[in-house]
Amino acid sequence: MRVEADGLVVADSTRALRVLETSHPPTIYVPPADVRTDLLRPGDARPTVCEFKGVARYHDLGARRAVAWSYADPRPGYEALRDHLAFYPGRVDAAYLDDERVEAQEGDFYGGWRTADLVGPFKGGPGTLGW
Numbered sequence: 377m378r379v380e381a382d383g384l385v386v387a388d389s390t391r392a393l394r395v396l397e398t399s400h401p402p403t404i405y406v407p408p409a410d411v412r413t414d415l416l417r418p419g420d421a422r423p424t425v426c427e428f429k430g431v432a433r434y435h436d437l438g439a440r441r442a443v444a445w446s447y448a449d450p451r452p453g454y455e456a457l458r459d460h461l462a463f464y465p466g467r468v469d470a471a472y473l474d475d476e477r478v479e480a481q482e483g484d485f486y487g488g489w490r491t492a493d494l495v496g497p498f499k500g501g502p503g504t505l506g507w
Contacts, residue, residue: 444463
């Protein structure tokens with residue numbers, strides 16, 4: 377996987393974790409060693425809580441707000457995600473799985489990575505919040 381923004385490669389990894397959730401395209405979690413963390417800073421966005429994974433904290437990149445999130449202390453069963461960063465593909469210039477440029481999941485809440493082989497419907501668009 378690879379994430380690009382402002383002419384820079386922000387993340388590049390062959391060790392990323394692919395997480396599947398109900399009615400979502402996969403979310404990609406990148407080990408911090410494979411991210412240019414020097415380009416990120418703690419975000420101003422309030423932390424949110426996932427009922428499964430725990431408290432998510434957000435990260436800004438330059439003038440871009442909340443481009444990624446992470447779990448510093450994930451709940452039991454999700455320990456593998458500790459400190460990994462998940463990027464919103466719609467908040468960066470480009471995101472790739474292998475050489476395929478991914479599409480952002482519809483809506484502004486979820487960070488799923490859509491590839492050509494995925495078939496929906498997916499949560500995120502108008503009228504899908506209650507699924």
